[in-house]
Amino acid sequence: MDRSVFHVRLQNFEVQAERILDASLRTRPIAVISSHHQNGTIIALSTEAKAEGLCQGMKVSLARKIGHSALLMPYNSTLYARMHHYVTRIVTNYSPLVEPTVFGQYYLDMSGMEAIHRSRTQAGYHISNDIHGKAGLAGQIGISANKLVSHIATIVTPEKIHKVNVGDESKFLAPLTAEVLPTVREQSIQKLVRFLHLKEVQHIQNIVTNETVSLVLFRKYHVQLAREAWGKDTSMVTPPTQKDHIVEQVILKQDTNDETQLRAVTKHLAEQVAFRLRYKQQVARSITVAVHYIDGYQFNKTDTATQNDNHTISTLCLDLLQRANRRRNRIRAVVIDATNMKPIANQLMLFRNNGVNNRALASAMDTVRTKYGFDSIQSAAHLNITR
Numbered sequence: 001m002d003r004s005v006f007h008v009r010l011q012n013f014e015v016q017a018e019r020i021l022d023a024s025l026r027t028r029p030i031a032v033i034s035s036h037h038q039n040g041t042i043i044a045l046s047t048e049a050k051a052e053g054l055c056q057g058m059k060v061s062l063a064r065k066i067g068h069s070a071l072l073m074p075y076n077s078t079l080y081a082r083m084h085h086y087v088t089r090i091v092t093n094y095s096p097l098v099e100p101t102v103f104g105q106y107y108l109d110m111s112g113m114e115a116i117h118r119s120r121t122q123a124g125y126h127i128s129n130d131i132h133g134k135a136g137l138a139g140q141i142g143i144s145a146n147k148l149v150s151h152i153a154t155i156v157t158p159e160k161i162h163k164v165n166v167g168d169e170s171k172f173l174a175p176l177t178a179e180v181l182p183t184v185r186e187q188s189i190q191k192l193v194r195f196l197h198l199k200e201v202q203h204i205q206n207i208v209t210n211e212t213v214s215l216v217l218f219r220k221y222h223v224q225l226a227r228e229a230w231g232k233d234t235s236m237v238t239p240p241t242q243k244d245h246i247v248e249q250v251i252l253k254q255d256t257n258d259e260t261q262l263r264a265v266t267k268h269l270a271e272q273v274a275f276r277l278r279y280k281q282q283v284a285r286s287i288t289v290a291v292h293y294i295d296g297y298q299f300n301k302t303d304t305a306t307q308n309d310n311h312t313i314s315t316l317c318l319d320l321l322q323r324a325n326r327r328r329n330r331i332r333a334v335v336i337d338a339t340n341m342k343p344i345a346n347q348l349m350l351f352r353n354n355g356v357n358n359r360a361l362a363s364a365m366d367t368v369r370t371k372y373g374f375d376s377i378q379s380a381a382h383l384n385i386t387r
Contacts, residue, residue: 002166004120005237006108007150008091008127010139013104014044017083018073020136029070033060034294034332036074037254041294041332043075057295075251087135094127097237104139107147109237124161144169148233152180169231174202181228183221192217204229245339246284248272255294255330262291262331263318267379269336270310270317275374277308277338278366284338287313289320292333299324300335308344309358310365310379 010016014032019025029048034040038061045054052067063072080103088100097109110123117123124141132138142153144164149172153162156176164172178184178198196217198204208214208226215222227233248269256262266289277284283305290300301324305316317336325331368377 002111003145004110004113005144005147005150006095006110006120006124006127007142007147007154008087008106008108008131008139009142009154010087010104010131010137012044012046013083013137013139014075014080015046016137017079018076020083021079025071029054029067031063031067031070031072032075033063033072034075034251034255035253036060036072039255039330041255045070077251083135083137087131087137090131090134091127093130094123096239098239099237100240104137107150107237110143121161121163124163128160144231146231146233147235147237148182148228149173149231152176155180164231170205170229173229173231174200174205176201178204181225183225183228186221189218189221189225201229244341245337246273246276247335247337249333249335251333252331255332257325257328257330262321262325262334265334266317266321266336267314269334270314271379272374273317273336273338274308274310274313274362275366275369277313277341278362280341281344282341283308283344285340285342286338287316287320288335288337288339289317289324290335290337291321291324291331292335293327293329294332295329297327297329299326305338307359309362311358311362 015030018030018032027048029046029052031042031045031049031054033042038059040060042054042056042058042060042063045056049067049070052070054063054067054070060072063070084100084103087104088098088106091106091108092098095108095110095113099107101107108127110120113123117126120143124143128139128141140154140157140159141161142150142157142164143161144150144153145166146169149164149169152173153164173180178193178201181201181204183189184193184204193204198207204225207217208222208229211222214226218225250265250269252265273284273287285304286302287305288300288302290298292298301320303316303320305313307313321334365377
């Protein structure tokens with residue numbers, strides 16, 4: 001039985017959600033922005049806003065000068081999350097294996113559904129019409145034998161439904177720009193591809209055919225890049241699972257690369273994570289700090305914590321921030337994710353040391369925060385966070 005993977009992409013999801021909430025916006029040029037600060041950027045925009053010269057990633061200060069009639073709307077994460085969850089429930093009616101990704105994008109494993117739908121294309125139309133009828137959202141659906149090709153199909157084709165037949169993956173990818181391949185977005189590969197003027201996927205296909213040359217050029221990325229260039233992907237559609245983890249994140253009021261500001265934000269998030277760990281009487285064997293840049297890139301680093309006091313968690317997270325922040329671009333968001341929880345048993349010490357003092361201080365702060373709220377007592381570093 002051939003695999004059949006659908007990728008649903010609801011174009012300009014944020015703009016469509018705003019227009020559903022307010023019908024008066026349906027013919028007006030609008031742009032969803034990260035913040036109203038002049039360094040904020042455009043995240044999504046309508047066709048009318050594009051006609052005025054605005055584009056995704058443009059600075060808010062420049063957008064205000066160019067698009068005088070365009071309405072700049074703040075990012076409404078609560079609205080988008082609710083719409084995203086609602087659409088997930090709709091597409092779950094068509095397959096038991098649904099993997100929601102970012103807002104407005106979903107993978108469906110439709111393998112073995114031939115007995116229900118006459119054809120895969122017909123199933124795609126049913127799903128698209130159902131989403132539009134129940135949620136009022138429009139988009140594209142890519143159909144192929146794997147997630148990679150289906151995802152790319154919704155990026156490059158304007159058709160409502162686009163199907164790539166089994167065996168035609170390499171032909172479909174060949175004329176496309178090289179940037180559609182995920183591995184090409186790796187910084188080192190991106191520089192190499194530009195230097196060698198490998199503008200299309202077929203140019204990469206020609207190189208990876210010669211394994212010796214490809215290994216010299218792409219080194220550790222050779223195998224993955226070769227698979228992507230020929231349209232091969234064995235990753236499965238994985239429904240979301242409930243993980244025992246603690247996530248704290250913040251979208252900065254102002255995009256910045258100021259080290260003092262970033263360390264203050266990270267320390268505040270780390271104390272929130274530590275507070276929740278102590279409440280559960282657990283320690284996280286895996287703590288990840290991720291930084292999200294204004295151009296969409298993100299980097300993260302992971303390490304292990306042995307204690308759950310503020311000093312231990314904060315020191316670890318600040319070190320991970322320094323290792324993860326490898327670019328000069330401004331940062332939009334910082335995320336701390338603690339997973340792999342284990343119970344913790346603090347051994348009583350005969351003599352006081354720094355570890356005992358840190359745990360005693362954390363316990364005293366927890367007492368105040370439990371009674372009066374987390375923000376009732378803060379470290380001095382919190383004063384460096386921009387309001």
